[in-house]
Amino acid sequence: MVSAFHSDVRRPWLWLGSALCALLVVGLVGVLIGMGRLESQTSPGFDLVLRQASMSLMLIVAAVMGSFSFTSDYRAGCFTRRVLLFQRAPAFTARLVSTVLAALLAGTTVGVLFGVSGELMDSAWGITPYAVLAFTGTAAMGSMWGFALGSLIRSHMVSLFAVPLSLVLPDLLSATSRNTEQFLFPVLAADWADHIAIHIPATGSFAGAMIWLVVVTAVAFGMFLKRDLA
Incomplete structure:
Protein backbone atom coordinates (compact mmCIF):
# COMPACT_ATOMS: atom_id res chain seq x y z
CA MET A 1 0.00 0.00 0.00
CA VAL A 2 2.76 2.47 0.94
CA SER A 3 4.75 1.67 -2.20
CA ALA A 4 1.66 2.07 -4.36
CA PHE A 5 0.86 5.43 -2.75
CA HIS A 6 4.42 6.72 -3.21
CA SER A 7 4.27 5.68 -6.85
CA ASP A 8 0.94 7.48 -7.30
CA VAL A 9 1.94 10.80 -5.76
CA ARG A 10 4.99 10.94 -8.03
CA ARG A 11 2.80 10.94 -11.12
CA PRO A 12 3.14 14.32 -12.90
CA TRP A 13 -0.38 14.08 -14.29
CA LEU A 14 -1.81 13.89 -10.78
CA TRP A 15 -0.61 17.38 -9.90
CA LEU A 16 -1.12 18.72 -13.42
CA GLY A 17 -4.73 17.56 -13.21
CA SER A 18 -5.08 19.28 -9.85
CA ALA A 19 -3.70 22.52 -11.29
CA LEU A 20 -5.99 22.32 -14.33
CA CYS A 21 -8.95 21.66 -12.05
CA ALA A 22 -8.17 24.76 -9.98
CA LEU A 23 -7.57 26.92 -13.06
CA LEU A 24 -10.81 25.80 -14.69
CA VAL A 25 -12.89 26.58 -11.60
CA VAL A 26 -11.14 29.91 -11.03
CA GLY A 27 -11.71 30.84 -14.68
CA LEU A 28 -15.41 29.97 -14.57
CA VAL A 29 -15.88 31.78 -11.27
CA GLY A 30 -14.11 34.80 -12.78
CA VAL A 31 -16.61 34.76 -15.63
CA LEU A 32 -19.49 34.68 -13.14
CA ILE A 33 -18.01 37.58 -11.19
CA GLY A 34 -17.46 39.54 -14.39
CA MET A 35 -21.03 38.96 -15.53
CA GLY A 36 -22.30 40.07 -12.14
CA ARG A 37 -20.20 43.23 -12.26
CA LEU A 38 -21.63 44.13 -15.66
CA GLU A 39 -25.04 44.57 -14.10
CA SER A 40 -25.85 48.16 -13.27
CA GLN A 41 -27.14 47.16 -9.85
CA THR A 42 -26.17 43.90 -8.20
CA SER A 43 -29.01 42.13 -6.43
CA PRO A 44 -28.73 41.75 -2.63
CA GLY A 45 -28.42 37.96 -2.88
CA PHE A 46 -25.66 38.00 -5.48
CA ASP A 47 -22.92 37.04 -3.01
CA LEU A 48 -24.82 33.97 -1.82
CA VAL A 49 -25.68 32.87 -5.35
CA LEU A 50 -22.08 33.36 -6.46
CA ARG A 51 -20.70 31.30 -3.57
CA GLN A 52 -23.18 28.49 -4.18
CA ALA A 53 -22.48 28.47 -7.92
CA SER A 54 -18.73 28.47 -7.29
CA MET A 55 -18.92 25.49 -4.96
CA SER A 56 -21.18 23.66 -7.40
CA LEU A 57 -18.55 24.19 -10.10
CA MET A 58 -15.90 22.96 -7.68
CA LEU A 59 -17.90 19.80 -6.99
CA ILE A 60 -18.47 19.01 -10.68
CA VAL A 61 -14.94 19.76 -11.89
CA ALA A 62 -13.39 17.80 -9.02
CA ALA A 63 -15.68 14.86 -9.80
CA VAL A 64 -14.62 14.86 -13.45
CA MET A 65 -10.98 15.05 -12.38
CA GLY A 66 -11.57 12.13 -10.01
CA SER A 67 -13.18 9.99 -12.70
CA PHE A 68 -10.39 10.75 -15.17
CA SER A 69 -7.84 9.73 -12.55
CA PHE A 70 -9.10 6.18 -13.04
CA THR A 71 -10.41 6.08 -16.60
CA SER A 72 -7.42 7.72 -18.30
CA ASP A 73 -4.98 5.14 -16.95
CA TYR A 74 -7.44 2.32 -17.43
CA ARG A 75 -7.89 3.24 -21.10
CA ALA A 76 -4.12 3.35 -21.61
CA GLY A 77 -3.56 0.06 -19.81
CA CYS A 78 -1.45 1.68 -17.09
CA PHE A 79 -3.82 0.66 -14.32
CA THR A 80 -3.54 -2.99 -15.32
CA ARG A 81 0.22 -2.79 -14.98
CA ARG A 82 -0.14 -1.16 -11.57
CA VAL A 83 -2.32 -4.06 -10.44
CA LEU A 84 0.39 -6.48 -11.52
CA LEU A 85 2.92 -4.54 -9.46
CA PHE A 86 0.92 -3.77 -6.31
CA GLN A 87 -2.16 -6.07 -6.41
CA ARG A 88 -5.73 -4.84 -6.82
CA ALA A 89 -6.65 -3.51 -3.37
CA PRO A 90 -3.46 -1.43 -2.81
CA ALA A 91 -3.57 -0.07 -6.38
CA PHE A 92 -7.21 1.04 -6.06
CA THR A 93 -6.81 2.49 -2.55
CA ALA A 94 -3.58 4.34 -3.34
CA ARG A 95 -5.06 5.90 -6.47
CA LEU A 96 -8.17 6.98 -4.53
CA VAL A 97 -6.17 8.54 -1.69
CA SER A 98 -3.78 10.36 -4.04
CA THR A 99 -6.71 11.64 -6.10
CA VAL A 100 -8.47 13.03 -3.03
CA LEU A 101 -5.18 14.57 -1.84
CA ALA A 102 -4.73 16.38 -5.15
CA ALA A 103 -8.36 17.57 -5.00
CA LEU A 104 -7.79 18.94 -1.50
CA LEU A 105 -4.95 21.07 -2.87
CA ALA A 106 -7.09 22.29 -5.77
CA GLY A 107 -10.03 23.09 -3.49
CA THR A 108 -7.85 25.00 -1.04
CA THR A 109 -6.34 27.01 -3.88
CA VAL A 110 -9.75 27.91 -5.28
CA GLY A 111 -11.07 28.79 -1.82
CA VAL A 112 -8.16 31.15 -1.14
CA LEU A 113 -8.39 32.81 -4.56
CA PHE A 114 -12.15 33.19 -4.17
CA GLY A 115 -11.60 34.94 -0.85
CA VAL A 116 -8.86 37.14 -2.31
CA SER A 117 -11.20 38.25 -5.10
CA GLY A 118 -13.73 39.35 -2.50
CA GLU A 119 -11.10 41.27 -0.55
CA LEU A 120 -9.81 43.02 -3.67
CA MET A 121 -13.28 44.05 -4.81
CA ASP A 122 -14.40 44.99 -1.30
CA SER A 123 -17.30 42.54 -1.56
CA ALA A 124 -19.27 40.75 1.13
CA TRP A 125 -17.17 37.59 0.87
CA GLY A 126 -13.52 37.33 1.87
CA ILE A 127 -10.85 34.94 3.13
CA THR A 128 -12.05 32.96 6.12
CA PRO A 129 -10.92 29.50 7.27
CA TYR A 130 -14.48 28.19 7.02
CA ALA A 131 -15.03 29.45 3.48
CA VAL A 132 -11.76 27.82 2.39
CA LEU A 133 -12.79 24.64 4.22
CA ALA A 134 -16.06 24.60 2.28
CA PHE A 135 -14.21 24.61 -1.05
CA THR A 136 -11.64 22.10 0.17
CA GLY A 137 -14.27 19.69 1.48
CA THR A 138 -16.39 20.07 -1.65
CA ALA A 139 -13.41 19.25 -3.87
CA ALA A 140 -12.53 16.18 -1.79
CA MET A 141 -16.12 14.90 -1.87
CA GLY A 142 -16.40 15.50 -5.60
CA SER A 143 -13.15 13.73 -6.43
CA MET A 144 -14.09 10.69 -4.34
CA TRP A 145 -17.53 10.53 -5.96
CA GLY A 146 -16.06 10.87 -9.44
CA PHE A 147 -13.35 8.30 -8.84
CA ALA A 148 -15.86 5.71 -7.61
CA LEU A 149 -18.20 6.29 -10.55
CA GLY A 150 -15.31 6.34 -12.99
CA SER A 151 -14.09 2.96 -11.77
CA LEU A 152 -17.60 1.58 -12.25
CA ILE A 153 -18.13 3.12 -15.70
CA ARG A 154 -14.54 2.65 -16.91
CA SER A 155 -15.26 4.38 -20.23
CA HIS A 156 -13.29 7.64 -20.45
CA MET A 157 -15.78 9.48 -22.66
CA VAL A 158 -18.92 8.12 -21.02
CA SER A 159 -17.73 9.23 -17.58
CA LEU A 160 -17.17 12.76 -18.93
CA PHE A 161 -20.94 13.08 -19.32
CA ALA A 162 -22.26 10.58 -16.76
CA VAL A 163 -20.37 11.95 -13.75
CA PRO A 164 -21.54 15.59 -14.12
CA LEU A 165 -25.05 14.31 -14.88
CA SER A 166 -25.10 12.44 -11.57
CA LEU A 167 -24.42 15.74 -9.80
CA VAL A 168 -27.04 17.83 -11.61
CA LEU A 169 -29.66 15.09 -11.41
CA PRO A 170 -31.33 16.58 -8.28
CA ASP A 171 -32.10 19.76 -10.24
CA LEU A 172 -33.72 17.66 -12.94
CA LEU A 173 -35.80 15.81 -10.35
CA SER A 174 -36.78 18.89 -8.35
CA ALA A 175 -39.92 19.50 -10.37
CA THR A 176 -41.28 16.01 -9.74
CA SER A 177 -39.93 14.92 -6.37
CA ARG A 178 -38.82 17.58 -3.93
CA ASN A 179 -38.92 15.18 -1.00
CA THR A 180 -36.51 12.75 -2.65
CA GLU A 181 -33.87 15.15 -3.93
CA GLN A 182 -32.93 16.38 -0.45
CA PHE A 183 -31.50 12.95 0.35
CA SER A 205 -25.87 16.85 5.71
CA PHE A 206 -22.24 15.91 6.24
CA ALA A 207 -23.16 12.48 7.61
CA GLY A 208 -25.56 11.88 4.73
CA ALA A 209 -22.95 12.84 2.13
CA MET A 210 -20.37 10.60 3.81
CA ILE A 211 -22.78 7.67 3.80
CA TRP A 212 -23.28 8.11 0.06
CA LEU A 213 -19.52 8.29 -0.53
CA VAL A 214 -18.77 5.25 1.62
CA VAL A 215 -21.48 3.15 -0.05
CA VAL A 216 -20.56 4.12 -3.62
CA THR A 217 -16.83 3.69 -2.96
CA ALA A 218 -17.39 0.32 -1.29
CA VAL A 219 -19.43 -0.87 -4.28
CA ALA A 220 -16.76 0.39 -6.68
CA PHE A 221 -14.02 -1.29 -4.65
CA GLY A 222 -15.90 -4.58 -4.53
CA MET A 223 -16.56 -4.50 -8.27
CA PHE A 224 -12.93 -3.64 -8.98
CA LEU A 225 -11.75 -6.69 -7.04
CA LYS A 226 -14.03 -9.02 -9.04
CA ARG A 227 -14.25 -7.59 -12.55
CA ASP A 228 -11.88 -8.44 -15.37
CA LEU A 229 -9.33 -5.71 -16.00
CA ALA A 230 -9.08 -6.40 -19.72
Whole structure:
Protein backbone atom coordinates (compact mmCIF):
# COMPACT_ATOMS: atom_id res chain seq x y z
CA MET A 1 0.00 0.00 0.00
CA VAL A 2 2.76 2.47 0.94
CA SER A 3 4.75 1.67 -2.20
CA ALA A 4 1.66 2.07 -4.36
CA PHE A 5 0.86 5.43 -2.75
CA HIS A 6 4.42 6.72 -3.21
CA SER A 7 4.27 5.68 -6.85
CA ASP A 8 0.94 7.48 -7.30
CA VAL A 9 1.94 10.80 -5.76
CA ARG A 10 4.99 10.94 -8.03
CA ARG A 11 2.80 10.94 -11.12
CA PRO A 12 3.14 14.32 -12.90
CA TRP A 13 -0.38 14.08 -14.29
CA LEU A 14 -1.81 13.89 -10.78
CA TRP A 15 -0.61 17.38 -9.90
CA LEU A 16 -1.12 18.72 -13.42
CA GLY A 17 -4.73 17.56 -13.21
CA SER A 18 -5.08 19.28 -9.85
CA ALA A 19 -3.70 22.52 -11.29
CA LEU A 20 -5.99 22.32 -14.33
CA CYS A 21 -8.95 21.66 -12.05
CA ALA A 22 -8.17 24.76 -9.98
CA LEU A 23 -7.57 26.92 -13.06
CA LEU A 24 -10.81 25.80 -14.69
CA VAL A 25 -12.89 26.58 -11.60
CA VAL A 26 -11.14 29.91 -11.03
CA GLY A 27 -11.71 30.84 -14.68
CA LEU A 28 -15.41 29.97 -14.57
CA VAL A 29 -15.88 31.78 -11.27
CA GLY A 30 -14.11 34.80 -12.78
CA VAL A 31 -16.61 34.76 -15.63
CA LEU A 32 -19.49 34.68 -13.14
CA ILE A 33 -18.01 37.58 -11.19
CA GLY A 34 -17.46 39.54 -14.39
CA MET A 35 -21.03 38.96 -15.53
CA GLY A 36 -22.30 40.07 -12.14
CA ARG A 37 -20.20 43.23 -12.26
CA LEU A 38 -21.63 44.13 -15.66
CA GLU A 39 -25.04 44.57 -14.10
CA SER A 40 -25.85 48.16 -13.27
CA GLN A 41 -27.14 47.16 -9.85
CA THR A 42 -26.17 43.90 -8.20
CA SER A 43 -29.01 42.13 -6.43
CA PRO A 44 -28.73 41.75 -2.63
CA GLY A 45 -28.42 37.96 -2.88
CA PHE A 46 -25.66 38.00 -5.48
CA ASP A 47 -22.92 37.04 -3.01
CA LEU A 48 -24.82 33.97 -1.82
CA VAL A 49 -25.68 32.87 -5.35
CA LEU A 50 -22.08 33.36 -6.46
CA ARG A 51 -20.70 31.30 -3.57
CA GLN A 52 -23.18 28.49 -4.18
CA ALA A 53 -22.48 28.47 -7.92
CA SER A 54 -18.73 28.47 -7.29
CA MET A 55 -18.92 25.49 -4.96
CA SER A 56 -21.18 23.66 -7.40
CA LEU A 57 -18.55 24.19 -10.10
CA MET A 58 -15.90 22.96 -7.68
CA LEU A 59 -17.90 19.80 -6.99
CA ILE A 60 -18.47 19.01 -10.68
CA VAL A 61 -14.94 19.76 -11.89
CA ALA A 62 -13.39 17.80 -9.02
CA ALA A 63 -15.68 14.86 -9.80
CA VAL A 64 -14.62 14.86 -13.45
CA MET A 65 -10.98 15.05 -12.38
CA GLY A 66 -11.57 12.13 -10.01
CA SER A 67 -13.18 9.99 -12.70
CA PHE A 68 -10.39 10.75 -15.17
CA SER A 69 -7.84 9.73 -12.55
CA PHE A 70 -9.10 6.18 -13.04
CA THR A 71 -10.41 6.08 -16.60
CA SER A 72 -7.42 7.72 -18.30
CA ASP A 73 -4.98 5.14 -16.95
CA TYR A 74 -7.44 2.32 -17.43
CA ARG A 75 -7.89 3.24 -21.10
CA ALA A 76 -4.12 3.35 -21.61
CA GLY A 77 -3.56 0.06 -19.81
CA CYS A 78 -1.45 1.68 -17.09
CA PHE A 79 -3.82 0.66 -14.32
CA THR A 80 -3.54 -2.99 -15.32
CA ARG A 81 0.22 -2.79 -14.98
CA ARG A 82 -0.14 -1.16 -11.57
CA VAL A 83 -2.32 -4.06 -10.44
CA LEU A 84 0.39 -6.48 -11.52
CA LEU A 85 2.92 -4.54 -9.46
CA PHE A 86 0.92 -3.77 -6.31
CA GLN A 87 -2.16 -6.07 -6.41
CA ARG A 88 -5.73 -4.84 -6.82
CA ALA A 89 -6.65 -3.51 -3.37
CA PRO A 90 -3.46 -1.43 -2.81
CA ALA A 91 -3.57 -0.07 -6.38
CA PHE A 92 -7.21 1.04 -6.06
CA THR A 93 -6.81 2.49 -2.55
CA ALA A 94 -3.58 4.34 -3.34
CA ARG A 95 -5.06 5.90 -6.47
CA LEU A 96 -8.17 6.98 -4.53
CA VAL A 97 -6.17 8.54 -1.69
CA SER A 98 -3.78 10.36 -4.04
CA THR A 99 -6.71 11.64 -6.10
CA VAL A 100 -8.47 13.03 -3.03
CA LEU A 101 -5.18 14.57 -1.84
CA ALA A 102 -4.73 16.38 -5.15
CA ALA A 103 -8.36 17.57 -5.00
CA LEU A 104 -7.79 18.94 -1.50
CA LEU A 105 -4.95 21.07 -2.87
CA ALA A 106 -7.09 22.29 -5.77
CA GLY A 107 -10.03 23.09 -3.49
CA THR A 108 -7.85 25.00 -1.04
CA THR A 109 -6.34 27.01 -3.88
CA VAL A 110 -9.75 27.91 -5.28
CA GLY A 111 -11.07 28.79 -1.82
CA VAL A 112 -8.16 31.15 -1.14
CA LEU A 113 -8.39 32.81 -4.56
CA PHE A 114 -12.15 33.19 -4.17
CA GLY A 115 -11.60 34.94 -0.85
CA VAL A 116 -8.86 37.14 -2.31
CA SER A 117 -11.20 38.25 -5.10
CA GLY A 118 -13.73 39.35 -2.50
CA GLU A 119 -11.10 41.27 -0.55
CA LEU A 120 -9.81 43.02 -3.67
CA MET A 121 -13.28 44.05 -4.81
CA ASP A 122 -14.40 44.99 -1.30
CA SER A 123 -17.30 42.54 -1.56
CA ALA A 124 -19.27 40.75 1.13
CA TRP A 125 -17.17 37.59 0.87
CA GLY A 126 -13.52 37.33 1.87
CA ILE A 127 -10.85 34.94 3.13
CA THR A 128 -12.05 32.96 6.12
CA PRO A 129 -10.92 29.50 7.27
CA TYR A 130 -14.48 28.19 7.02
CA ALA A 131 -15.03 29.45 3.48
CA VAL A 132 -11.76 27.82 2.39
CA LEU A 133 -12.79 24.64 4.22
CA ALA A 134 -16.06 24.60 2.28
CA PHE A 135 -14.21 24.61 -1.05
CA THR A 136 -11.64 22.10 0.17
CA GLY A 137 -14.27 19.69 1.48
CA THR A 138 -16.39 20.07 -1.65
CA ALA A 139 -13.41 19.25 -3.87
CA ALA A 140 -12.53 16.18 -1.79
CA MET A 141 -16.12 14.90 -1.87
CA GLY A 142 -16.40 15.50 -5.60
CA SER A 143 -13.15 13.73 -6.43
CA MET A 144 -14.09 10.69 -4.34
CA TRP A 145 -17.53 10.53 -5.96
CA GLY A 146 -16.06 10.87 -9.44
CA PHE A 147 -13.35 8.30 -8.84
CA ALA A 148 -15.86 5.71 -7.61
CA LEU A 149 -18.20 6.29 -10.55
CA GLY A 150 -15.31 6.34 -12.99
CA SER A 151 -14.09 2.96 -11.77
CA LEU A 152 -17.60 1.58 -12.25
CA ILE A 153 -18.13 3.12 -15.70
CA ARG A 154 -14.54 2.65 -16.91
CA SER A 155 -15.26 4.38 -20.23
CA HIS A 156 -13.29 7.64 -20.45
CA MET A 157 -15.78 9.48 -22.66
CA VAL A 158 -18.92 8.12 -21.02
CA SER A 159 -17.73 9.23 -17.58
CA LEU A 160 -17.17 12.76 -18.93
CA PHE A 161 -20.94 13.08 -19.32
CA ALA A 162 -22.26 10.58 -16.76
CA VAL A 163 -20.37 11.95 -13.75
CA PRO A 164 -21.54 15.59 -14.12
CA LEU A 165 -25.05 14.31 -14.88
CA SER A 166 -25.10 12.44 -11.57
CA LEU A 167 -24.42 15.74 -9.80
CA VAL A 168 -27.04 17.83 -11.61
CA LEU A 169 -29.66 15.09 -11.41
CA PRO A 170 -31.33 16.58 -8.28
CA ASP A 171 -32.10 19.76 -10.24
CA LEU A 172 -33.72 17.66 -12.94
CA LEU A 173 -35.80 15.81 -10.35
CA SER A 174 -36.78 18.89 -8.35
CA ALA A 175 -39.92 19.50 -10.37
CA THR A 176 -41.28 16.01 -9.74
CA SER A 177 -39.93 14.92 -6.37
CA ARG A 178 -38.82 17.58 -3.93
CA ASN A 179 -38.92 15.18 -1.00
CA THR A 180 -36.51 12.75 -2.65
CA GLU A 181 -33.87 15.15 -3.93
CA GLN A 182 -32.93 16.38 -0.45
CA PHE A 183 -31.50 12.95 0.35
CA LEU A 184 -29.28 12.75 -2.73
CA PHE A 185 -25.53 13.22 -2.51
CA PRO A 186 -25.16 16.51 -4.45
CA VAL A 187 -27.82 18.24 -2.34
CA LEU A 188 -26.33 16.99 0.92
CA ALA A 189 -22.82 18.05 -0.11
CA ALA A 190 -24.02 21.49 -1.22
CA ASP A 191 -26.01 21.99 1.99
CA TRP A 192 -22.98 21.13 4.11
CA ALA A 193 -20.75 23.51 2.13
CA ASP A 194 -23.30 26.36 2.32
CA HIS A 195 -23.54 26.07 6.09
CA ILE A 196 -19.88 25.49 6.88
CA ALA A 197 -18.88 28.51 4.74
CA ILE A 198 -20.69 30.76 7.23
CA HIS A 199 -19.59 28.72 10.26
CA ILE A 200 -22.86 26.89 10.86
CA PRO A 201 -22.46 23.17 11.57
CA ALA A 202 -24.46 20.86 9.31
CA THR A 203 -23.68 17.45 10.76
CA GLY A 204 -26.77 15.83 9.26
CA SER A 205 -25.87 16.85 5.71
CA PHE A 206 -22.24 15.91 6.24
CA ALA A 207 -23.16 12.48 7.61
CA GLY A 208 -25.56 11.88 4.73
CA ALA A 209 -22.95 12.84 2.13
CA MET A 210 -20.37 10.60 3.81
CA ILE A 211 -22.78 7.67 3.80
CA TRP A 212 -23.28 8.11 0.06
CA LEU A 213 -19.52 8.29 -0.53
CA VAL A 214 -18.77 5.25 1.62
CA VAL A 215 -21.48 3.15 -0.05
CA VAL A 216 -20.56 4.12 -3.62
CA THR A 217 -16.83 3.69 -2.96
CA ALA A 218 -17.39 0.32 -1.29
CA VAL A 219 -19.43 -0.87 -4.28
CA ALA A 220 -16.76 0.39 -6.68
CA PHE A 221 -14.02 -1.29 -4.65
CA GLY A 222 -15.90 -4.58 -4.53
CA MET A 223 -16.56 -4.50 -8.27
CA PHE A 224 -12.93 -3.64 -8.98
CA LEU A 225 -11.75 -6.69 -7.04
CA LYS A 226 -14.03 -9.02 -9.04
CA ARG A 227 -14.25 -7.59 -12.55
CA ASP A 228 -11.88 -8.44 -15.37
CA LEU A 229 -9.33 -5.71 -16.00
CA ALA A 230 -9.08 -6.40 -19.72
